[in-house]
Amino acid sequence: AALTRAAARGVRVQVLVDGGGSPTLPSDYWRDLEAAGGQAHIFNPLTFRHFSLRSHRKLLLIDDATAVTGGFNISLEYDGDGVTTGWRDFGIELQDPAALRQLAASFDHLFTHHLARRFLRHRWQHRTLLRPAYYRLPGPVLFSGPRLVRNQFSRQLLQTLRHARHVRIVSAYFAPSFRLRCALRAVALRGGTVELLLAGKSDVPLAQRAARSIYGSLLKAGVVIWEYQPQILHAKLAVVDDNVFAGTANLDARSLAINHELMVHFCEPRLATEARAMFAADLRHSQQILLEDWQRTRTLLTRFRGAIARFLLTTVDPWLARRQMRDAR
The missing domain is CATH 3.30.870.10 (Endonuclease Chain A)
Structure with missing residues (x-):
């Protein structure tokens, strides 16, 4: 709901979730967000023939000014202190300009190539499966x-x-x-x-x-x-x-x-x-x-x-x- 409200007031909202990490999301889960102007993609949608390559990255990037990454996903399992309830996990908040540039470029790359098997097929055909540009x-x-x-x-x-x-x-x-x-x-x-x-x-x-x-x-x-x-x-x-x-x-x-x-x-x-x-x-x-x-x-x-x-x-x-x-x- 918060993402949908942000998109409705003109914020550019882009969401990328992994097909293996979120296999039970209903097909219309992102309908309200997309209707408000946001974008949501599934990275490498899960199929029997294409289940292995996954995005395990967790990243929240806000206005290219603040980023949060770590082990936690957005899930009920993380609702707690990790001692009495909920999984034990933590992350790190970043405001380092160089890190923000790296993270923004990495997100844009995966968001563009979220259908991983198409990307891989193209790279194999052209023998160019090297480091993406953001690695450098x-x-x-x-x-x-x-x-x-x-x-x-x-x-x-x-x-x-x-x-x-x-x-x-x-x-x-x-x-x-x-x-x-x-x-x-x-x-x-x-x-x-x-x-x-x-x-x-x-x-x-x-x-x-x-x-x-x-x-x-x-x-x-x-x-x-x-x-x-x-x-x-x-x-x-x-x-x-x-x-x-x-x-x-x-x-x-x-x-x-x-x-x-x-x-x-x-x-x-x-x-x-x-x-x-x-x-x-x-x-x-x-x-x-x-x-x-x-x-x-x-x-x-x-x-x-x-x-x-x-x-x-x-x-x-x-x-x-x-x-x-x-x-x-």
Whole structure:
């Protein structure tokens, strides 16, 4: 209703929702908004043959002066404090001019190419599936997309971890690449501190099984793992010394190799201090996972389920995404 009222008074209102994230919206959901002069598109409408490539970005951009991004969607699940009710999530408000230019350009690009399979078919036919132009804009926003374009977030995170001393990461879904797991282990093995806050409750049980299946090698290296207990954890945050990464990407194959994502990166001590305080506050509602406790849970059936979950999420899902991108029609 608020968007419709804004459009009626002459504000340019554009809404882009993901076809996989909003599959139950009725066909006439945006009728009033469009009648008032607004525009609404579905990114890559969900079909059996085109279900994989998704936009996981969450962005509110107002007058090219203020932007909000983070893990939260517009949904009833987020109505609460994340402790007593509602999912645990957070975001970041931006007024940085460079970031606003990046975010506006990225939105315009996806809004124009919301029928992703047409865009992919054109790019494959012309052999030009490279980085979109907005990837090259200077600023603090790091973009992720299909593996066929450079993943700025994972590259920057890996680079930051090379000389890191203190690492704190919050990830709702955790199935990182072997290279990223090695980077986290390396920080701990050389005497740094690495703390991971992961989901004790999850809306995707398969993702939780995959995450728990790789705890062992991290715990043995000295990585400290916590699981958030009161509600479903949906937040995404990394604090590496004075570097803060916040946005929409999890540390899993889908965020790092398939989805359209965005993360904001600032190297700012004050912001890092605030992020560490927020991390510490969430630990009061979390349970530490000890190596001996984890080992006791690793029955043959648990190991089998974890291996299958990890294979599906880190191998099968990216393979299907690549096939669907090549077969876009």
